[in-house]
Amino acid sequence: MYTFSNKLKxxxxxxxxxxxxxxxxxxxxxxxxxxxxxxxxxxxxxxHGGGHGEAAAHEAVATHGEQSSEEAHVDVAEAHHGxxxxxxxxxxxxxxxxxxxxxxxxxxxxxxxxxLAFYAxxxxxxxGWSPVLFRVMEGITAYLLPGALIVLGIAVASGTIGHxxxxxxxxxxxxxxxxxxxxxxxxxxxxxxxxxxxxxxAGWCTYRHFARKFSIAQDNADVNDNRNxxxxxxxxxxxxxxxxxxxxxxxxxxxxxxxxxxxxxxFGWYVFASMFVSGITVIAMVxxxxxxxxxxxxxxxxxxxxLAKFMFGISIFWTYLWFSQFMLIWxxxxxxxxxxxxxxxxxxxxxxxxxxxxxxxxxxxILMNSDYKRIPWFVVMAGIVILCxxxxxxxxxxxxxxxxxxxxxxIPEISSILLFAGLFxxxxxTALTKAPLLAKGNPFIxxxxxxxx
Amino acid sequence: xxxSSKVIHAIYTDDDVLMSAVxxxxxxxxxxEEIFTPFPVHGLDKAMGLAPTRIAIASFIYGCIxxxxxxxxxxxxxxxxxxxxxxxxxxxxxIENMPAFVPIMFELTVFFAAHLMVITFxxxxxxxxxxxxxxxxxxxxxxxxxxxxxxxxxxxxxxxLLKETGAVEINIIDKAH
Numbered sequence: 001m002y003t004f005s006n007k008l009k010x011x012x013x014x015x016x017x018x019x020x021x022x023x024x025x026x027x028x029x030x031x032x033x034x035x036x037x038x039x040x041x042x043x044x045x046x047x048h049g050g051g052h053g054e055a056a057a058h059e060a061v062a063t064h065g066e067q068s069s070e071e072a073h074v075d076v077a078e079a080h081h082g083x084x085x086x087x088x089x090x091x092x093x094x095x096x097x098x099x100x101x102x103x104x105x106x107x108x109x110x111x112x113x114x115x116l117a118f119y120a121x122x123x124x125x126x127x128g129w130s131p132v133l134f135r136v137m138e139g140i141t142a143y144l145l146p147g148a149l150i151v152l153g154i155a156v157a158s159g160t161i162g163h164x165x166x167x168x169x170x171x172x173x174x175x176x177x178x179x180x181x182x183x184x185x186x187x188x189x190x191x192x193x194x195x196x197x198x199x200x201x202a203g204w205c206t207y208r209h210f211a212r213k214f215s216i217a218q219d220n221a222d223v224n225d226n227r228n229x230x231x232x233x234x235x236x237x238x239x240x241x242x243x244x245x246x247x248x249x250x251x252x253x254x255x256x257x258x259x260x261x262x263x264x265x266x267f268g269w270y271v272f273a274s275m276f277v278s279g280i281t282v283i284a285m286v287x288x289x290x291x292x293x294x295x296x297x298x299x300x301x302x303x304x305x306x307l308a309k310f311m312f313g314i315s316i317f318w319t320y321l322w323f324s325q326f327m328l329i330w331x332x333x334x335x336x337x338x339x340x341x342x343x344x345x346x347x348x349x350x351x352x353x354x355x356x357x358x359x360x361x362x363x364x365x366i367l368m369n370s371d372y373k374r375i376p377w378f379v380v381m382a383g384i385v386i387l388c389x390x391x392x393x394x395x396x397x398x399x400x401x402x403x404x405x406x407x408x409x410x411i412p413e414i415s416s417i418l419l420f421a422g423l424f425x426x427x428x429x430t431a432l433t434k435a436p437l438l439a440k441g442n443p444f445i446x447x448x449x450x451x452x453x
Numbered sequence: 454x455x456x457s458s459k460v461i462h463a464i465y466t467d468d469d470v471l472m473s474a475v476x477x478x479x480x481x482x483x484x485x486e487e488i489f490t491p492f493p494v495h496g497l498d499k500a501m502g503l504a505p506t507r508i509a510i511a512s513f514i515y516g517c518i519x520x521x522x523x524x525x526x527x528x529x530x531x532x533x534x535x536x537x538x539x540x541x542x543x544x545x546x547x548i549e550n551m552p553a554f555v556p557i558m559f560e561l562t563v564f565f566a567a568h569l570m571v572i573t574f575x576x577x578x579x580x581x582x583x584x585x586x587x588x589x590x591x592x593x594x595x596x597x598x599x600x601x602x603x604x605x606x607x608x609x610x611x612x613x614l615l616k617e618t619g620a621v622e623i624n625i626i627d628k629a630h
Binding site (some may be wrong): 199322326327330331332333369370452 | 496508512540541542552553555556
């Protein structure tokens with residue numbers, strides 16, 4: 001049995017407390033009065049030299065199409081527009097801590113969900129190499145229930161106690177003036193959002209609960225009794241069907257609807273690729289951590305090699321989807337679709353293109369060589385870059401819709417990451433203490449222990 | 454001279470038996486000339502003590518060549534030789550039209566890497582069109598495994614050892630003619 005070391009526990013608490021302080025600070029400083037915003041904008045304008053026109057142009061491209069047939073009476077329109085712009089910026093500033101919290105919460109939830117999908121695939125495929133890693137995976141997926149509830153909670157809170165800081169379609173004022181959202185309100189409404197979210201979470205966590213239960217029951221069962229394994233096999237196959245639908249719908253609900261006018265048909269796949277590679281990376285990292293403590297003597301180089309191959313392969317898969325989504329929209333150049341990438345290229349160039357380097361070029365070059373996939377510190381290094389890259393991926397999905405060009409990776413963002421990283425470590429390593437680290441009853445465990453590539 | 458042209462052929466019917474035989478023969482410090490198998494046997498190269506393959510490096514280089522060919526080719530075809538206006542995107546600049554060329558870059562990278570790697574593998578294995586098979590026993594293309602060891606005045610001793618490892622048949626062949 002694994003015991004959660006005090007050092008790590010203290011570390012996770014420290015992360016949570018630091019994170020909470022930073023998140024609190026982020027929320028406290030995000031309420032700017034209109035005058036403050038105007039002064040700030042004036043300062044920026046003088047610093048940039050006529051930056052106002054530029055900012056207004058951004059806005060026209062980015063979100064609100066309802067500007068200026070009022071060009072005729074310029075002074076009035078200018079003053080009026082200035083006010084409206086300042087209000088818009090004020091709202092964006094207020095959105096930032098919410099978005100930062102949401103991105104980090106989603107990112108860590110996604111790791112657990114990706115690991116759960118990976119785990120289910122191992123059972124459905126009756127994989128012989130991976131059973132030695134099952135307890136690690138089960139530990140990681142323990143975060144799914146709290147993590148997913150937190151994500152849903154933040155989303156709902158932003159539309160109830162917040163001021164519609166994440167999803168504009170939650171704002172009845174906006175919907176009243178927006179024909180497109182009105183047309184989608186049969187799907188995009190608060191009640192439906194909550195009900196769907198709860199169904200997704202219930203489905204995933206029910207599977208997780210029973211898979212874990214059968215896995216432990218299989219340990220305690222007789223050697224010739226594989227009933228629990230068979231049950232696990234069946235529910236895993238069923239879960240994967242449920243998962244691929246709900247994951248896709250979840251990505252529409254929880255991410256794509258921040259831009260309610262925009263849609264992409266492969267968005268679900270794209271988010272899936274991100275969560276899958278993040279999940280596998282975290283499985284590899286937790287495995288290496290535990291192995292470095294001498295707790296997983298049955299895990300050998302070949303297991304690490306296979307995980308690293310998955311990190312490599314799914315990174316390329318992610319790039320494939322990222323590019324497929326981008327290229328079709330870029331090529332067809334339809335205004336309502338292409339605004340999505342225009343904002344990202346104008347205001348998010350560094351994170352948007354930087355993430356392709358981190359998620360594709362870096363793993364491609366680092367993990368291509370077979371021998372490097374067996375060197376723990378190499379895989380850890382690649383893993384850290386991949387995880388940062390996929391955090392930025394989620395960042396790029398949410399932020400342009402909520403904070404526009406007012407983004408920065410500063411105290412609210414980093415503290416949110418610390419907060420959920422702390423919570424993640426605490427939940428995962430607590431779950432790891434609950435059962436032996438070897439799923440000794442699994443019928444493939446011998447094959448897995450002798451797995452050799 | 455006459456002695457060294459003689460080889461011993463030990464035939465096995467199971468890859469696991471073959472593997473343990475290889476380990477035993479290696480442990481006795483005999484040099485295994487060649488092994489013929491009907492299918493690739495996992496880990497056999499390591500057991501025989503062969504040097505690791507460099508085909509991955511070759512493949513990487515071929516991929517880079519393919520990528521370069523694609524870039525140069527698309528630049529010539531689409532930008533220099535015959536620029537067209539496709540979907541409102543006139544082809545005046547390579548970098549601005551680059552996303553449309555990415556699928557071709559990808560495909561040619563894979564194409565070059567895969568095909569040239571296979572061809573390299575064939576040539577490195579000394580296989581080319583109209584080549585006469587070196588295979589000493591046609592059964593190794595069906596369900597038998599053959600291990601070939603050169604004899605240096607140790608015929609009896611070797612035959613005894615191979616018999617012990619589970620060979621179903623042992624033949625002495627003189628390769629001189």
